[in-house]
Amino acid sequence: xxxxxxxxxxxxxxxxxxxxxxxxxxxxxxxxxxxxxxxxxxxxxxxxxxxxxxxxxxxxxxxxxxxxxxxxxxxxxxxxxxxxxxxxxxxxxxxxxxxxxxxxxxxxxxxxxxxxxxxxxxxxxxxxxxxxxxxxxxxxxxxxxxxxxxxxxxxxxxxxxxxxxxxxxxxxxxxxxxxxxxxxxxxxxxxxxxxxxxxxxxxxxxxxxxxxxxxxxxxxxxxxxxxxxxxxxxxxxxxxxxxxxxxxxxxxxxxxxxxxxxxxxxxxxxxxxxxxxxxxxxxxxxxxxxxxxxxxxxxxxxxxxxxxxxxxxxxxxxxxxxxxxxxxxxxxxx
Amino acid sequence: xxxxxxxxxxxxxxxxxxxxxxxxxxxxxxxxxxxxxxxxxxxxxxxxxxxxxxxxxxxxxxxxxxxxxxxxxxxxxxxxxxxxxxxxxxxxxxxxxxxxxxxxxxxxxxxxxxxxxxxxxxxxxxxxxxxxxxxxxxxxxxxxxxxxxxxxxxxxxxxxxxxxxxxxxxxxxxxxxxxxxxxxxxxxxxxxxxxxxxxxxxxxxxxxxxxxxxxxxxxxxxxxxxxxxxxxxxxxxxxxxxxxxxxxxxxxxxxxxxxxxxxxxxxxxxxxxxxx
Numbered sequence: 001x002x003x004x005x006x007x008x009x010x011x012x013x014x015x016x017x018x019x020x021x022x023x024x025x026x027x028x029x030x031x032x033x034x035x036x037x038x039x040x041x042x043x044x045x046x047x048x049x050x051x052x053x054x055x056x057x058x059x060x061x062x063x064x065x066x067x068x069x070x071x072x073x074x075x076x077x078x079x080x081x082x083x084x085x086x087x088x089x090x091x092x093x094x095x096x097x098x099x100x101x102x103x104x105x106x107x108x109x110x111x112x113x114x115x116x117x118x119x120x121x122x123x124x125x126x127x128x129x130x131x132x133x134x135x136x137x138x139x140x141x142x143x144x145x146x147x148x149x150x151x152x153x154x155x156x157x158x159x160x161x162x163x164x165x166x167x168x169x170x171x172x173x174x175x176x177x178x179x180x181x182x183x184x185x186x187x188x189x190x191x192x193x194x195x196x197x198x199x200x201x202x203x204x205x206x207x208x209x210x211x212x213x214x215x216x217x218x219x220x221x222x223x224x225x226x227x228x229x230x231x232x233x234x235x236x237x238x239x240x241x242x243x244x245x246x247x248x249x250x251x252x253x254x255x256x257x258x259x260x261x262x263x264x265x266x267x268x269x270x271x272x273x274x275x276x277x278x279x280x281x282x283x284x285x286x287x288x289x290x291x292x293x294x295x296x297x298x299x300x301x302x303x304x305x306x307x308x309x310x311x312x313x314x315x316x317x318x319x320x321x322x323x324x325x326x327x328x329x330x331x332x333x334x
Numbered sequence: 335x336x337x338x339x340x341x342x343x344x345x346x347x348x349x350x351x352x353x354x355x356x357x358x359x360x361x362x363x364x365x366x367x368x369x370x371x372x373x374x375x376x377x378x379x380x381x382x383x384x385x386x387x388x389x390x391x392x393x394x395x396x397x398x399x400x401x402x403x404x405x406x407x408x409x410x411x412x413x414x415x416x417x418x419x420x421x422x423x424x425x426x427x428x429x430x431x432x433x434x435x436x437x438x439x440x441x442x443x444x445x446x447x448x449x450x451x452x453x454x455x456x457x458x459x460x461x462x463x464x465x466x467x468x469x470x471x472x473x474x475x476x477x478x479x480x481x482x483x484x485x486x487x488x489x490x491x492x493x494x495x496x497x498x499x500x501x502x503x504x505x506x507x508x509x510x511x512x513x514x515x516x517x518x519x520x521x522x523x524x525x526x527x528x529x530x531x532x533x534x535x536x537x538x539x540x541x542x543x544x545x546x547x548x549x550x551x552x553x554x555x556x557x558x559x560x561x562x563x564x565x566x567x568x569x570x571x572x573x574x575x576x577x578x579x580x581x582x583x584x585x586x587x588x589x590x591x592x593x594x595x596x597x598x599x600x601x602x603x604x605x606x607x608x609x610x
Contacts, residue, residue, distance in 0.1 A: 191445045191455055194434075198442050201431035207413040208391075208423065210446035210498060 021316035024269035025185070031276065032178060039167035051170050051238065053279040054177040055231045059256035060263070060271030061180035062227030067257065068265030069193060070220040071200025072122070076133030077256060079140040080110040080225035082247035084232025086150055089242045092158040099172045102233040110229025111222040118218040125203075141248040155243025158236055169238035176234055177272075180227045185268045187223070196220050197266070255279070258297060262304050264311025273312055344369040344502055344533045345390065345421075349399035352385050352557075359385045360557045364399070367502070372524075372534040374548030374565065376541075378578055381554040383537045384426055387506050390535065391423040392416040403502070418448050422500035424491035426507045426537075430479035436490060437462050437475040443497030465493045469523060484511050492523070502533045509538055521547055545569065553577065 038050045059081060067073045084106030091102055121132045145153050161168055187193045195216040198206035203213050236242045255278070256271070263274025278300065285293040304311070307329065315325070345367040352360040360382045367373050375383050388394040390401050392408045401408040403419055411419060431439050440462035444453055453461065466472045469489040474482065482490060488508045495503055509520050517540060524547055528534050538544045544551065545565040553561040553568060555577035561568045568574055576584045 189455070191450075191458070194438065194442050194445060194455075197434060198431055201433060202429050204413075205425075205429035205431065206442075208393075208417065208425075208429075209443045209494065210414055210417045210448070210450060211442075212412070212414045 021267070021269065021313050024264075024267070024273065024313040024316045028181060028269045028272045031272070032174075032181065035174060039170050044166075047167065047170050049279075049283050051173050052283075053275055054170075054173040055235055056252075056255050056259055056279050057272045057275035058173070058177045058180045058231040059228050059252065060259040060275050061177075061184050062224040062231070063256045064184065064260045064265060064267075064271045065187070065196070065224040065227070066217075066220045067224075068260055068267070068270070069188070069196040069200065070217060072125075072217060072221070073130045073257075074133040074221070074224070075130055075253060075257075076135075076137035076140075077224065077228045078248050078250075078253035079137045080114060080228035081232040081235070081252050082140060082144065082244070083110050083113055084229030085236035085242055085247040086144065086156075086232075087229070088233045088236035089150070089156040089158050092237075093156065097159050097161075097237075099168065099234065099237060102237055103172070103176065103230045106229040106233035107226045110225040110232075114222045114225035115218055118221045122214065122217045122221060137248065137253060141244055144247070145244040151243065153244060155241060155246070157241050158239070160237070160240045169234060172234045173231070173238070176227075176230045179230070181268070181272060183223070183227070184271075188268055192216070192219070200266070254297070255282075258301055258304070260311075262300065262308070262312060264313030267311065267313045269316075270311050270313045277312075342369040343367070344371075344403065345535075346402045347386075347390065347399075348402070350386065350389055350396045350401065351398035352382070352389055352394060353397040358397075358557055360389070360396075360554075361398075363554070363557075363559045365552050365559065365562055367533060367535060368550075369501075369533055370528070370531060371549045372528055372536060372547050374544040374551040375535060375537045375554065376539075376544055376551060377554035380556075381577075382557040383554055384506055385557075386554065387423060387504050387535070387537060391421060391504055417498040417500065420448060420499075420501035421504070422447070422495040422498040422502070423504035424488075424495050424506055424508055426510075428484075428487040428491050430482070430487060430490055430494075432478065432480040434479060435476050436471055436479055436482065437466060439479050439490060440465050440493045440497050443494045447498030447500075449499045462493075462497060465496050468496070468526075469493045470519065485516060488512070496527065500532060502535065503527065504535045504537075506537045507539065509540055509543055517543055541569070 035050060035054070039047055041047070059077060062080070063074065063077050066077075084103075087106040087109050088102040091097070091105060117136055121129065121136065124132050144150050150156065160166075187196075195206070195211045198209065198211055199213050199216055199220075207213055232247065236247070239246065256275075259274035259278050260271045261274065262278055263270030263272065278297075282293060282296065285296050308314075343366045347366070348364050350360050350363040351358060363382075363386060365373075375386065377383050385394065389396045390408065392411055392413055395409045403421060406419060408416065408419075408421070431442065434442070437459065441455075441458045444450060444458035444461040444465075445455065450458070463472065463475065466475050469492050471486060471489050471493060474486065479487075479490060488511065492505070492508055495505075505524070509517050512520060521543055524534060524536070528547075534547075536544060536547065548565050550562065551565045551568045552559060553574050560573050560577055561571050572584060575587075
């Protein structure tokens with residue numbers, strides 16, 4: 001068996017272990033490089049579609065940090081996305097129209113909000129945490145809807161660059177997505193990543209090994225909020241208009257979770273692969289079956305949980321083909 | 335680590351009582367653990383050994399009394415800080431991180447234990463590899479922890495605890511389920527750990543193992559300390575025998591002794607040469 005040396009080699013370049021399949025990660029980097037070419041198609045529709053894919057991918061990475069690596073399933077990530085989006089809108093009213101400023105402010109505010117909320121919410125576990133985060137998402141939506149300073153339900157307008165330079169939003173989203181991918185990669189191979197996974201596997205045992213669960217859970221949530229907030233900031237700037245129903249839409253809450261599940265939670269490649277496949281297919285369905293495309297999402301959730309509980313990325317590392325896959329299903333059921 | 339003076343008290347256990355509902359699982363348990371010693375903690379099933387381990391390691395806050403280590407009350411220290419004081423433990427019901435590899439499991443301890451702050455990720459993995467070789471798990475280092483057999487999981491628990499660089503190591507039945515050769519190996523390992531200056535508190539059912547390794551034995555029965563001292567003396571004490579084998583056994587032994595004495599007496603009165 002050459003396995004130990006293979007593992008050692010992979011570890012030297014920082015893959016294997018909790019970073020997941022190196023092949024899948026290579027696929028992600030290649031796809032990201034290809035996506036740089038999208039604006040050269042000079043097709044507004046295509047560019048927008050791929051900008052959304054990158055946006056959802058970033059949010060899926062955000063969800064993956066708390067839900068995938070740390071094992072705390074959050075249904076409130078849209079709150080951070082919306083907060084990030086409103087950061088852009090507020091800066092625009094102050095005549096600051098700079099994407100770097102938008103993203104920077106969004107990251108800081110979203111992370112600060114996550115830390116504040118996390119101090120309370122992360123005392124909860126399992127279903128209770130999930131329900132509480134759902135509540136946080138709804139509460140933030142209602143609060144923003146009732147704040148006149150943020151335009152209430154009518155929303156706010158954000159000044160945009162002229163049409164000729166519109167691709168700047170695409171590249172900004174690409175950079176944000178790349179940031180999320182690389183951050184996940186470097187965190188997953190660091191001490192921090194192991195603290196998150198240890199908490200996911202057994203919080204009590206993690207504490208016995210010297211990990212302060214509360215501190216690291218809050219850190220994971222703040223990082224996940226940063227990613228969602230950054231995506232929100234670029235989204236708002238590109239959208240030009242923002243109102244609560246757009247900033248806090250249920251789609252922005254659920255899509256990233258399903259994408260992370262499909263690709264493989266707790267891996268570096270999973271969220272991106274899940275986002276590309278799901279957003280792509282969803283876009284096609286939306287064009288041809290406008291009324292039933294949401295049904296498709298329900299079906300995907302059910303099928304993924306039943307047939308591919310560890311996500312697509314896991315298949316990259318699977319040896320033994322279909323038989324091994326079927327065997328794993330029966331093992332999981334037992 | 336140099337061997338410290340034998341008289342130094344590492345751990346002070348004072349008047350510990352632990353109540354669960356209406357049941358006192360421990361009451362008025364006091365003893366001191368000398369630095370560098372090996373304390374064997376024994377007692378029948380349900381006598382409170384694991385509860386005491388949980389109190390010493392800060393998992394339970396005692397109802398009465400206190401455990402102090404290096405002048406600090408353990409009850410005041412959060413669970414994740416206990417190992418930073420220098421106290422590590424294994425769990426009787428093992429708790430591996432199932433989806434991580436065996437090496438990663440140990441490396442997490444090396445990353446966040448007492449010396450973890452000074453260790454890089456790479457150094458933590460190197461330390462984990464050393465420990466896996468010491469406990470005999472290097473052959474399965476890259477397998478997920480969920481694949482391990484029970485004896486290997488026990489070894490993993492020991493490796494994880496050692497990765498915390500403890501001064502005091504609490505071992506809760508790490509030899510259960512091991513065969514005779516493996517027990518000898520485990521004892522050799524523990525002696526080696528102790529020689530490096532680590533104080534050990536060992537809970538074990540295997541009498542032979544505990545007698546051979548302990549410098550002091552503390553016996554618990556029904557939540558109370560009934561004996562303490564050198565292994566051989568403690569095991570000969572009638573109270574300990576009674577706790578393990580029951581009062582009827584002790585009575586029978588006394589009765590047997592009496593019969594024996596009467597026979598001897600009779601033999602003296604009626605010399606053997608009277609027989610044909």
